[in-house]
Amino acid sequence: MKEHHCVSIVPLFNHLTEEEQNQVESLILHRHFRKGETVWQPGEDPLLIIVAKGSMKVYMLSGSGREQLLRLLTPGSYEGVNALLGARAQSIYIDTLEETDACLLRKTDFNALLLKTPSLALKLLEMNAQRMADTENQTRFLMMEKVETRLASYLTALSNENEKDTVEIPMKMKDLSAYLGTTPETLSRKLHLLEEKNIIRRKGKKIGIMDREKLREMAEE
Template identity: 25%
Template sequence: MSPSLPVGPTAQTSCADCPAALSGPCQWFAPCLRDKIVAASIHRRFRQGETILPGGQVPARVGIILSGLVKICTIDEHGNDHVLQILHPGEMVGDPFGASVPFSFDAATDATLCLTQRAPMKEAFDRHPDSYAAHLRIAMRQQLELHFAQLSMRGRNSLQRIAYWISTQTPEAGPDRVLSVRILLSRRDLASLLEMTVETLSRNLHQLEDRGVIRIVTPERLEILDATRLRLMARFQDARLKDALQRQGWEWGARAVNLPRFSARGTRADQPTLRQ
């Protein structure tokens, strides 16, 4: 189980140590305006799966992700959840201009957000073109990622999609390195993101393992044994998408760790901390 998180809001008293001050649009706010926004802001931690902003409402607050991942999702007429997109630190949750959307924003992992009253945030964007331009760049980047994700699903069967998704997470590994992919999303969310059922996801992962392409170390961690064959199975013919994703720092639901293959004692070194 994930460690227990305090989920009550805490007042935000300074932007000096806030990670969003460098990655979010608030880096462009004038000091006087930033002080006004801080006075209307709180930091809040959300457990994985907890709703941050419900769909179908005009939110009183908007948020900037400080840590963790947030999913945009919707529920169909049969009560099934569908993950539409994964948002990353520095990106905004909710619309400061008051639009109501039918999608909800939920914590895809344990996440911390800076939640701000919508009115002063909208005023900041209205009065300061630089801050609005920063917000627009972040929104366009989110849209570009969504287009990339849609493109990656096109023309691929379920096995090819999971192979492609694993391949996009990974840097190149030398002969003395092992590529270890830590899956940050729940199996249910990952299956939804890749447009398949949980059962199909599990079956395809085990098929990749049976073919000697990956090794399932734990339910949350994979090792890539044959990166070349993985790319072939994924029909990975164009590296531009992968390069763009990694250049922007997108995790897309996982985190690749380029580990030393063996320590001096002959065991695998520097194992990442896993979500239990």
């Protein structure tokens, strides 16, 4: 299998010198996963998982088996740092959403890199702080009483992030509904309602924001 180079596309590593990047690359395990394959689940050895091509979803399972999407991983994204640093993730699962190439780094190798490369440890702190902020944003979504408020807030944030009035939902509607804490049927109804009010225009996963001010007002309700 042709190897894929993850180090240069990951913000965690791409600030390193060429020599340091080559050192990281020498420790990487290259894997190809089929669509729908579980990459990591509770009880397995900690790994740093980097997406080179394709996508994955990180989710939790409740005691009743209900899935709660935490985040999506796209090329350059990574997961597993908390487990590598000793945090227990008893209910975290990582599955592929499509054919995916990934790079894996074992705990012993990762810890050795942190000791040898102080700048890597600092970058890790910076990126984990952003990860915590993203998690807080999702928690804020779920605390909003109305589904339409969560949806409006999500679309507003997505538009601001991309600096465009036309955005593409970066996940399946099933996963978006889980992310927003609702059902696919309810999400579909709320999107249709926004269309009827001429706030958005939807074509598949592409959403055109027609009335940004009204959408912002709904997000703040």
